[in-house]
Amino acid sequence: MRITDAGHYEGLKSHIQLSRQKLATAQEQLSTGKKINRPSDDPAGAAAVIRLQTNVAEVEQFTRNVSEAQTTLENGDQALNSYQQLLDRASTLLTQASSTTTLTQGKSSLATELDSLTEQIRQIANTKSGDGFFFGGSRLSAAPFDSNGVPAATPAVERTLQVDPGGTIISMGPLAENVFSDSTGSIIDALKTASAAIRGTGDPVADQATELGALDRIKSFSNLADTARTQLGSNLAILDHVTSRLSDQNLSYQQSISDTESVDIAAAALNLTQASTGLDAILQATAKVGQKSLLDFLG
């Protein structure tokens, strides 16, 4: 094959170009730390990264929601705990009041304290959660109990929250209808009736019966609160479990993303060195070979 000058130089140019391209690629990978710098670098890898990034976004979102839900449920548990202490105190007051040795003056102060307990219980039942009510479920329009202690008329359903990509749904707290009321009526009504009985309605025998009946009611409400707290506790346990699972998932997705798009720095550095050596070699060859010509030797 005849080697011609123009062809020879074209060849040199294209070799230098190719070598420079390799160098540029190695340099880009090393400086970005990624082997996928645009979809065409690895179309399947780029698609995988997009899907994984969605998974990560989802898991991070769930992690935020779970942590909020934990706070909410813990607050609810706190509220129920205070409620139970108030019920205990009410129970003590009623026991004292129903005792035959208690004097009428003493009864009046017991009734006053019981009224204050009732108001505190009403406030606990109306505990806020965000713009709504913790025990209000899906009902936003009205508090569970109005200022007179009358339960809200609108029906409500329990609020629920999905906490993981798998679709686990937990309850975001019991309804006031199921904790502060039962088929007979609300705790507020029960305590109000008891308070009236302690103050005396003129029939001491009936009043004492009412007081003793109220003690039974308090007991059964305390049981309801226990059930609700157990439920909250088991939901909190689920959330703990979900949190650790989400964090594992997040880690594994991040790991996959990194495996797919991150460059092995050592390999990239080696590539860069190779490309740079290759370019040096070609440039050197060009500089040398370019000088050779018969014309140099003719006088």
Next chain:
Amino acid sequence: MGVVFSPWEIGRRALQASQVGINVTSNNIANVNTPGYTRQTVHLAESTVSANGTQLVGNGVTVQSVTGVRDQFINARLETESAINGRLTAQSDTLTPVDAALNDTNTSGGISSTLNAFFGAFRDLEANPTSAAVRTAVVGKGNALAVAFNSTRSRLTGLQKDADLQLQDSVKSVNDLTSQVATLNKKIRLAEANGSNTSELIDQRSQATVQLAELAGTHTTQNSDGSVTLTLGDGRALVQGDISNQLTVSSQPPSGLSQVELDGQPAVIADGKIKGIQDGIASVGNIIQSIDDLASSVATSVNSLHSAGVDLHGNAGTNFFTVPVSGPITAANFSVSSSIQADASLVVSGATGSGTADSSVARSIANLISKSDSTAGTRTGTFSAIYASVVSDAGNGVRSAQDQLTTQQAVLSQVQAQRDSISGVSLDEEAVNLLQYQKAYEAAARVLRVADEMTQTILQLGQ
């Protein structure tokens, strides 16, 4: 012819031949870097032998012709490979910017990340169904998603328009070149008829036909009168003899993209840059269609859930994304409904009849992101997987165009090397030729001096 006068004549012819040789050599050297130049050689021959008594003595040398050293077969291959190279280059050039337009793995604000953020905002709403602030955030993320769809699409249509301008430019170049070829056809035909050297003209025409092949994949046929006929992919002639037919472009509704026509009929461009641009525009069109399908699917799915629930005031929900009065939802008209933009409390969280603090609709909408049987056009999967497959297809398109181009460049440079090997100028060879003709010239001059001395001798005899 007399004995004394033969050396004069032979010497004169030898000088002349060497001079032609030196001229041709210097012309070759001068054109060492001229693209498409074919090296020329001098064909020398003995002059007709004449009888001198009983002896046959040569009459010196004559320059028979000066011709270019070319191989028609290699030129034809060069055209074919240039056509493929032109197509792949244009395709790769058209598609490469698509890579950047869909480069979601490295940038926030792309379709993928805004989709995630949008559905994440509904997940937030599920946790805080009564919050006005979260609703405002939902609308904000919806707007960001709309911007991502709108801008990606307009970037892609922008690419199509840019490519279309290039196509129009290329058609202009084709028309310029075909007129050149027609003119050269005529010159070559006339020159050949009176036996002149046509090498330069043929070089110019070969340059033009290779460029035409690279632009429009034209096919060249050599005619016996020295002219060439250039045909398109559909067999219609662009150049025939002295006549060139002009290509025209007409804008096609509704896209406004160009159609290449010959004689008012759509022209079939089989290869070359124009074909590459057309392919590139079509590929970008497919990507646009996929993005439109995705936008439509997202909007329709969200709307159907959103309009079935109740807003913060307990009123029936409306469409979250605007549904155009006529025509489908596309990535171009994708937008959050103006009433929801004006009042974020219209964002739906609860199911009808479950109270305004319910969040079951917000949950259903948030779960759309991982719903694995969503469909957009011919694609099925989660929205993210659908988008990922669009990106992957686009990436594959770019990748394969670039890979094919790399291979083709190697093929083309090999053919070019082959052509150079036959037709290219080697300075070393020319230096040797120069030396050769120079020595011959010196020798011929010496012959003349001898002839001169002989003549002097003869003349002195008569004194």
